[in-house]
Amino acid sequence: MTKTAKELKMLRIKHEVSQEYLAQQLGVTKASYSRKENGKITFSLEDVKKLKKVFKLTTEEVEKIFF
Numbered sequence: 001m002t003k004t005a006k007e008l009k010m011l012r013i014k015h016e017v018s019q020e021y022l023a024q025q026l027g028v029t030k031a032s033y034s035r036k037e038n039g040k041i042t043f044s045l046e047d048v049k050k051l052k053k054v055f056k057l058t059t060e061e062v063e064k065i066f067f
Helices: 003-014 019-026 030-037 045-055 059-066
Strands: none
Touching (some): 003 030, 003 059, 019 030, 045 059
């Protein structure tokens, strides 16, 4: 599991949201989100923007997680 994958999973658990909810927010299937969270598929810039909004992340937090 990649650093990004670990950080995202911890963030999702901390905010008590499901993969299904995040998949809906990104406009993808739960299976697709799961592959992204597990580091098998990378997140697009649009995905990152949407997750930033969902989790109310700062730019610095986004950089730490995704870059």
